[in-house]
Structures are given as structure tokens and as C-alpha cells.
Amino acid sequence: QVQLVESGGGLVQAGGSLRLSCAASRSIFSFTIMGWYRQAAGKQRELVARISRGGTYYVDSVKGRFTISRDNAKNTMYLQMSSLKPEDTAVYYCNLAESYSGPNYWGQGTQVTVSS
Numbered sequence: 001q002v003q004l005v006e007s008g009g010g011l012v013q014a015g016g017s018l019r020l021s022c023a024a025s026r027s028i029f030s031f032t033i034m035g036w037y038r039q040a041a042g043k044q045r046e047l048v049a050r051i052s053r054g055g056t057y058y059v060d061s062v063k064g065r066f067t068i069s070r071d072n073a074k075n076t077m078y079l080q081m082s083s084l085k086p087e088d089t090a091v092y093y094c095n096l097a098e099s100y101s102g103p104n105y106w107g108q109g110t111q112v113t114v115s116s
Contacts, residue, residue: 002026002105004094009110012084016114020079022094022107028075031096033104036068036079038090038112045093049079061087084114 003025012018020036028034035050049068050057058066067080077094091111097104 002028002031002096004096004105004107006092006094006107006110009092009112011113011115014085014114014116016084017080017082018084018112020081020092020094020110020112022077022079022096024075024077024096026075027072028070028077028096029072030098033097033100034068034070034077035095036077037093037095038088039093039109040087040090043090048092051077081112084112086114086116088112089114 005023006020008018008020033052036048037045038048039045048059048062049066051068051070065083070077089112091109093109094107095104
């Protein structure tokens, strides 16, 4: 088991930046699949970015603007978001898994609101 706590969300103007953090309650070294998802009001949750052994994935709408990273020493995963757009407004969730077939863990979510 692991508990995840996201932080760093807030209200920002279009064109601004935010850095989301996902702090884990224990070592994240064994988690080979780490991702950020978002869910906008009235929409399905979507994968935004993911780090895995296969590489790094970004949904097309955030390529070149968002960067996912991890710091094993701090048991923390990050999502650096820049050039934010109103359509990035959503609740952002982090997700960790040791494998695609095993259990995965979610944080509680952090709200990101981008004003135009």
C-alpha cells in the first residue's frame, strides 16, 4: 500500500505555469509506471503524461508544454505545466503502479483552474 498526496494546484492565468507534486508515503523506487491524469467537469478522466520503462508519453494536447518527472530520493513525482490554457482546467490525479497487471494507486486530486 502507498498513500499519495498531490499539491501545487491553483488558479492561474492563461500562459502561466504551475508545478504539481505527488508525494508518496513510501519509496517509489519499485513503481515503474507513474502517470498524471486529469478530469474536467463533465468529461472522462484522461491520461496526460506517463513515465514507464517504455519511455515517456504525453497526450498530444500537452506536448511541449508539460513535463513529467520523478525524484526517487524524495518519493515524489512532478508535473511541470507551462503555457497553460483554459482547456487545461481540471482536477489532476497522480497514479502509480509497479506493473500494468498489478494494483495501482491514486492520489486525491488537485484542482487546476486556468482563467482566460
